[in-house]
Amino acid sequence: MEATRENWGSRIGFLLAAAGSAVGLGNIWRFPYMAGSNGGSAFIIIYLAFTFTIGLCIMIAELAVGRRAKLAAVGAYKHSSERWTFAGALGVLSGFLIMGFYPVVGGWALAYVWKSTTGLLADPGAIGAAFGGFITSPVQPVAWMLAFLVLNVVIVAKGIAGGIEKAGKILMPSLFVMLVLLGIRSITLPGAGAGLAFLFRPDFSAVTGTTFLAALGQSFFSLSLGMGCMITYGSYLKKSEKIPSNGLIIVSLDTGVALLAGLAIFPALFAFGLEPAAGPGLVFVVVPSIFAQMGGIGVVLSIIFFVALTVAALTSSVSLFEVVVAYLIDQKQIPRIRAVIGSGVVMAIMGALASLSLGVMSGTPIPLLGVGAFDLFDILTDKIFLAIGGLLLAVFVGWVIRKDDLRAELTNDGAHTFGGFTLWYHAVKYVIPVAIAVVAVVGIISIEQTALMLLGLLVIAVFALFSRRF
Numbered sequence: 001m002e003a004t005r006e007n008w009g010s011r012i013g014f015l016l017a018a019a020g021s022a023v024g025l026g027n028i029w030r031f032p033y034m035a036g037s038n039g040g041s042a043f044i045i046i047y048l049a050f051t052f053t054i055g056l057c058i059m060i061a062e063l064a065v066g067r068r069a070k071l072a073a074v075g076a077y078k079h080s081s082e083r084w085t086f087a088g089a090l091g092v093l094s095g096f097l098i099m100g101f102y103p104v105v106g107g108w109a110l111a112y113v114w115k116s117t118t119g120l121l122a123d124p125g126a127i128g129a130a131f132g133g134f135i136t137s138p139v140q141p142v143a144w145m146l147a148f149l150v151l152n153v154v155i156v157a158k159g160i161a162g163g164i165e166k167a168g169k170i171l172m173p174s175l176f177v178m179l180v181l182l183g184i185r186s187i188t189l190p191g192a193g194a195g196l197a198f199l200f201r202p203d204f205s206a207v208t209g210t211t212f213l214a215a216l217g218q219s220f221f222s223l224s225l226g227m228g229c230m231i232t233y234g235s236y237l238k239k240s241e242k243i244p245s246n247g248l249i250i251v252s253l254d255t256g257v258a259l260l261a262g263l264a265i266f267p268a269l270f271a272f273g274l275e276p277a278a279g280p281g282l283v284f285v286v287v288p289s290i291f292a293q294m295g296g297i298g299v300v301l302s303i304i305f306f307v308a309l310t311v312a313a314l315t316s317s318v319s320l321f322e323v324v325v326a327y328l329i330d331q332k333q334i335p336r337i338r339a340v341i342g343s344g345v346v347m348a349i350m351g352a353l354a355s356l357s358l359g360v361m362s363g364t365p366i367p368l369l370g371v372g373a374f375d376l377f378d379i380l381t382d383k384i385f386l387a388i389g390g391l392l393l394a395v396f397v398g399w400v401i402r403k404d405d406l407r408a409e410l411t412n413d414g415a416h417t418f419g420g421f422t423l424w425y426h427a428v429k430y431v432i433p434v435a436i437a438v439v440a441v442v443g444i445i446s447i448e449q450t451a452l453m454l455l456g457l458l459v460i461a462v463f464a465l466f467s468r469r470f
């Protein structure tokens, strides 16, 4: 089977696909509102610190593990030790759970392409209320979520080089240009200074134990780490590619886009007198508000922005989808098309529940857990599974895989040097597991959703017990 394994079509194709996986709603939708509701600059500093230490090291580790085994998440763990298979399986579960709410937000982005053309911008004062009305209605957002999911099914069904790679190549650069333009507009609005201060003047008074966990979770979510996604993408990577430098490029691009999104949103937010802690509606309210002030050209720019946002979401969601599908193909010998359609149906049901949990079902949270489906999927993955997934990967790489094998993988069998190898190795082996454990424990203790956290830990324990079944 190794001989027939798909490969990325080109170096730039892999980079764009991996960056496409990393850059998504996590950067443009989630990062601004997480920063906004966790105190702004202090959160951003912690997030940046985590990203370029733990995040970068785990990125390199995941790519190396995937390429070494030439297998997706579960297979890559199993390749070394059956006892570790559960860590990969936990990643597949995370992929499923994230795909339970991600397409809901992807659907909002798609809907806003359409809404931009149908009068959304006509009344700037009503943009906030329109968003609230839209996401809580029972039919529309579910229909858009399904439309978004169908796009995913089509791309993932086509496989790696043909679908995922092509989509990323064209549409990622256009998103970048849009964000730069928006940022310039935002910064030049009268009253934008307060937004810049919010972003860059550190105020550590808002920092608590959960801020660290939130920043770590956001870092992992944004970089597509902690669930085997980069293991899977690494498994399609050619032997001649340099993993450390590719890893650094992906991390830098991802961080750059998140900061650009922050620059596009916060100055405008303060200029318009909106609330930084507005939550998940932030981009969907602030960005149309900027465009609404621009007249006719605003409509055109709004369409372009939401097309680009949809595409960014799509190049990320296909990578999540691919983790699930690659597991079914590699481990369960299910043909790609069947794997895609089968898991797509389950994701559609989860997505419908997540969407409805924001509207008609918002009065009936899940018993004991006290949250709706959207928050359940989000909190379970972002606040626990991704962090624990990263911790397990670090322990696996540091203590199970042989050091010489890692060195060979990261230097392409000595074809070039990786100066940071020793530092990276010790970080992954000793520092990162402890650091994640501390952040997780402190965060989990201080978080409000105790029952949910216990459920998450229980799931991990059960997975570990049945590791050989996956």
Ligand code: TRP
Residues within 6 Å of the ligand: 021, 022, 023, 024, 025, 026, 027, 098, 220, 221, 222, 223, 224, 225, 226, 227, 229, 316, 317, 319, 320, 386
């Ligand atoms: N990183 C993507 C974003 O920022 C989302 C994503 C794709 C992801 N693959 C992932 C998150 C794997 C966690 C794990 O939108």
